[in-house]
Amino acid sequence: MAVVNWLWWIPALPLLGSVIAACLHAWTLAARKRAPEASANDTDRAARLAWPVASLAVGLAFVLSVVAWSALSDLPPEARVLESSTWNWIDGGSISFGISMLVDPLSSIMLLVICGVGALIHIYAGGYMADDPGKARFFAYLNLFVAMMLQLVLSSNLLGLFIGWEGVGLCSYLLIGFWYEKHGTSQAGQKAFVVNRIGDACFLIGSFCLIDLFGTLDMSDIGAGVADLLQSGEHNFQISLAALLLFGGACGKSAQLPLFVWLPDAMAGPTPVSALIHAATMVTSGVYLVVRLNPLFAAAPGVLFFMGLVAAATAFIAGSAAVAQRDLKGVLAYSTVSQLGYMFLGLSAGAWSAAIFHLVTHAFFKALLFLAAGSVIHGVHGNQDMHKMGGLRKHMPRTAATFIAGAAALSGLPLLAGFFSKDEILTLTFARGGGHMGLWLVGLGVAALTAFYSWRMVGLVFFGPARFDEQKQKPHESPTSMVLPLMILAFLAVVGGALNLPAVWPFEGSAGVLHHWLAPVTRLGDEILFHGLAPHLTSRTEYILLAIGAGLALIYSHKGFHAYKHGLERDEQFQNQRPLLQGTLRDAWGIDGAYTRWIVQPIKLLAFCVSVMVDKLLIDAAVNGAARGARALGERAKRMGDGSVAQTGLWMGAAAVLLALVWMAGGGL
């Protein structure tokens, strides 16, 4: 069977898994209701099936993705597009929307990342959630998320993408608030939902602009349309407006300034969720969107530069905030925001494939870090405060080894995945020249910060004296089902850089594999942005840039590790000597607090005023008054019919005569 005919199975499998898991949850609830006294062992049999079912669904989707990828690679580069037949969803006269599945080089990479990392995280989650009474519900949500994410990357038009976009948002909301009994989780879910709504509104308005410009939401048609419009030289403003609004949508989903505040709070969800949704996949969908629409963004260089400013500011603010966090997952959350900033920095320089490269390696090492952190938290019974850890490498050696591999990749130590991907972004930003030189400098600073906070984590968690009662807590290594995915991800985090080695790499033909793979997708954007003159650096410059990156990573990794491997002294010193700076960094420059004070609270006040003054006094009064008036009229109308037969006949006769007179007088009113 031709590949295109079963493409829709890729999202359908996890969707099916989600439905099955939901049924299993319903059965479990029914069993608990039937036998309230029985132990969880007896009643939760069905729920235990959810893990294998959900993992199998994602695993099969991964197999299909691999098959789709290999089918794609058999085609000549310019013909690498597999598109399923279109289901005509909305047919509204001059405009119609279809739903179809599209696999091209870009979406095939996304498929592999989502299904591959997703499957590993599913396997891991089986151990992590083993004791949770709601595990079937958890896997139902998680599988639904994977289905929606696949819909997002597979859709050939923006409307289908938006369905996935909203779907992953919903699943994110559900999973952040998964432990809704716990204080603060449901507020965190709501915050994520509401903040994302701002971005989604921008996304929608941007889509409307595109419909206005091109009369379609099909993304390849939009790309071609942009090229045509540019030749005619009109509509530059509308193109920029649409690009800006879509970037606003990406800011919401990918946690960029000013909308990044939801992501640190989203860590309230279970750790596998943080790994899958809030590090590896969903938050990168903004990056995916920009790459997918690269001709549109390339046609709006002003928006691209603005994107660079936002990205650099986000990367710096979040990176500096990560330095001052005590919560292990908090560091990782701010680190994620910061790394997403890197990706957008690359996009702003037109380095589409470099951004995707960083997306992929980041998915490996950040998922690894989150999962390893989850393993740590699992091992120390739910504690997340790094100040109450220390010396854990003795108790959980395998977790420690994989975590260190992830941290090394994140900090960009030479030859690891993060080194190559981060460096490529910085190199291309440098090569873009002009205003991007400033952004490059900020990027270098953030690289130093990244190395520092990565090794600070390692030092605080795994080295130094134990800052908890070892007798009482007895930290333990996690089961194999959790450690195995860690090892696979650690392997990928170490060697992932081979996907896209720099141009100066000595071996012939091994450089830029991913870049060449994505070339058919990014060709149009490159043409529009660079007019065929892509910035080029001499080999010597490239070597120097690589050396600067490697040197910074090594120096600051050493500094971070050295400062924290013996204990907390450095943090205490910092807090005592510079309490103001420490507080500012910890609260991410007070942005969230400022939102609460200047936006959320005034809106709440306004809402209260509206509910009292407008709703109660104005609208309710009008509505109730109208209802009372209608009833009063009704009483009159009712009395009309109460008369005697003679009276009724008189009315009728009079009416007939009146009708006749009116008509004879000239026909009408």
Place this chain on the structure above:
Amino acid sequence: MIALLDITALDAADLRGAAPMLAVTCGILLALAAEIVPALRPARGLAFLGSLVAAIFLEVQLIAAPAGEIFSGAFGATASASLFGLLCATSAIIAWAYSLRYYKLEAPYKGEHDALILCATLGMLIMCGALDLLTFFVGLELLSVPLYALAAFRRARRDSVEAGLRYFLLGAFAAGLFLFGAALLYASSGTLSLAGLRAASLDAPLALMGGALVISSLFFKVSVFPFHLWVPDVYQGSPTPVTTFMATGTKAAGFAFLFQVAFLMPAGAAALTGALAVATMAVGNLAALVQTDLKRLFAFSAVAHAGTLLLGVAALAAGDPVASGPLDAALYYMGAYIFTAGGAFGLVALMESEDERFLKLDALRGLGRRRPGLAAALSLFMLSLGGFPLTGGFLGKYFIFASALRADLLLFSVLGILLSVVALGYYLRVVMTLWMLPAEEGAPLLESKLLSGRLVTWLCTVMVLALGLAPGWFLERFF
């Protein structure tokens, strides 16, 4: 003058066009024969149902292949006339299904009751296809006289007798208006056939007066403001199955002819008709708001629905650019209304037959918990009457208002839509009473095991949903 019928000149088309009426006539004869020959009694129901089902079957045939003008132009077996006829026959079946075991004291005379219903149905069929004022009048009287008797059928009850008498006196008055109007039209134009009247100039005051009187009498039959004053008392006093029949069948037949004679209105009368439509909706809906008796509430609701249909007539008079738009809209509306109102009144009959009192709104309290099926069906009918989407009532309303808007009756459409919001005030009150208010202590269970009633309730439910969910199926086949 009408050409006298020569019985030998009847041809196959005449017979085919008249076949539904002949089927009903056979039913009447069988029903009466069963009164005389006791051996035929058990087959009474079969004869009734058989004749009406045969009539419906024949009407469906006629819709597919209309026989055209028959009986020398006195009767038109057109597709729309057949569709109206089909609706009237269906309405008779619905009313009859709810009437089984409804009567206690009058049970021995049930045969007469059924024969009278069949007579009225025959009258309706004639009214639906009449192309001649005199033919129509025959149909009208054939409908009205049995209905007078039916309204007073519970002769031991004062309210029933009063309803019959009131209906008879006012009906006779309306018939007088009709005849006088027809006479004036004849005096002015020398013809009674609609084709002749259409060809003649009707600008003379005499003709205008005649038209006004004819239309006034039709307004009386379909209960348009201010000719609706008889409705609440008659609907409430009549036995409920008869009310069901009056509210649905009579309205269908009346509007069928009203659409035929809309040309009698002078140019520019559309605004007045629209105003009357809105006034009818207003009076019906506002008065229904304050009713506590269920039957009276539905009676005023029936008045309001007549107003909506009249808006379709106004759209025709104002010249809807889609020529068949208003009539098709009214047909769809009527189709949904037959099943919705038929089901609603019928359920009242089902619940009422248990104890002899009038059914108050409060008697429905807590029914959602105790009899969820019945409550769900009644709720669906309320939602459809209120025009909720996914029900037949919504689409009917939509078609009517769409036609009115096409005909530039913007003001009346807006007012009409606003008044349908008012209507929700009482339709949703019924739904709320069913589901959200607890039952009173010691309230009767309102249980009814009547099989035919249940079957017809199911039929109505399915049809209301089908008309709302799959309009294409009906529009393809019947329009």
